[in-house]
Amino acid sequence: MRAACYTRTGPAAEVLEVGERPDPVAGEGEMLVRVHASGINPADVKRRAGWRGMAMEHPLVIPHTDGAGEVVAVGAGVDPARIGERVWLWNAQGGYGEAGRAFGTAAELIAIAAAQAVPLPDEIDFAAGACLGVPAMTAFRAVHADGPVDGQTILVNGASGAVGHMAVQIAVADGARVIGTAGSSEGAAHARAAGADEVIDRHREDVAARVMELTGGRGVDRVIEVDFGANHLLDVAVLKVNGTIAAYSSTSAPEPVLPYYAFANKGANLRFVQGFAIPADARHAGHKRLAELAAAGKLAVAVAATYPLAEIAAAHERVEKGSIGNVVVTL
Structure with a gap:
């Protein structure tokens, strides 16, 4: 699969690379998702930049916590009926103060716990869905x-x-x-x-x-x-x-x-409020309410710009400069 990664913190243009990485495999309790859109949050660029002395938590990191795509395979213990489901993803990398996962959503494929792949309402496209997690x-x-x-x-x-x-x-x-x-x-x-x-x-x-x-x-x-x-x-x-x-x-x-x-x-x-540390009951209530608002036409997700994976460094720089609306990488 094609993916973006970095092996040291620093400026986006200097540390982000795009290339081929091994395809992940869904383990027990996981699903394999083909990522169509990867949302970029300030937390993602801070982590990549080494903000406030943040160190590398893994030898190689595929960035981004949020994303959206389609389930293409499931591991043991996951209902096969979920294959083909449109989903949005949350906490694909983990929050501040913890090592979390090394591999986020800036890749064509991601293996992630089934609970972290939420059905994406039909009213929301993949780019918008990649902006729901945080x-x-x-x-x-x-x-x-x-x-x-x-x-x-x-x-x-x-x-x-x-x-x-x-x-x-x-x-x-x-x-x-x-x-x-x-x-x-x-x-x-x-x-x-x-x-x-x-x-x-x-x-x-x-x-x-x-x-x-x-x-x-x-x-x-x-x-x-x-x-x-x-x-x-x-x-x-x-x-x-x-x-x-x-x-x-x-x-x-x-x-x-x-x-x-x-x-x-x-x-x-x-x-x-820490978006990476929302209690499970509150998270489930949020998933439900967002779906209800989307179905009622009351949820508008502002996407300021989309960038292809090859231009992920420019996308990070756009987030750092600030813009009205979310910035998304498409795959």
Whole structure:
């Protein structure tokens, strides 16, 4: 099979190679999937780049956690009826803080545990399906980890990002009023198209003042946060008493220092969301809800660009530069 791989961390153009690798074989409890699309997440490029001193966990790594394709064979203990099934894949490499798997989805074939291959709704194509594992499931967990959101007001910081865009759709579909933030007019339009009731330009407006104005001084029930280190003072300022901040990243300040009593005086709940560590029951609920939303025409997956496998380095560079929508490698 053709696959991309790297044997050392560093810049994409220097370390990523594309060539022939041995075909994998489905072991017990596994399925062999022919990958049609491989989604790229920030975690993938950080791991490949050696972000914050990340070391190689295996001598050779085939990158990417997310993907979508078709089941072509099954191992012992797996229902043969699943052969031919369209599926989307999650945690194909594993999360931070663990060695995980060496071989991800940037290959024509992958052998993966059957539970990590989820039936792909007919309404979603392979490229979009390759964006469900981390972006959509992280969004679902951030929205729903602390109970139903019907009737609540939610602030989604970074509403035009991959996770934020999904969070807006899920929250709106499940009855919440959503206020989003964006850093450009293009991003604001993207968030509004996802269903955000209001979108605040974080570069031109006082976000905290505007949120309080929009909520009649009451604040929001929940904040879904893309960069906790950068925004935690804003988050606690606009949070209702006993509200929740669900943060799924803190890239700009990986070791934030908090004003304890600003949070304690509001009884704030801090929820740190890790898309690689979603509990099994929550994951199953997410799979079900995403399928329901897709069937109802309420789940739009934004794919900004697709690249052939041979151009995987350019695809990684596109993710590093930032874009509205997900970046996918097609096989």
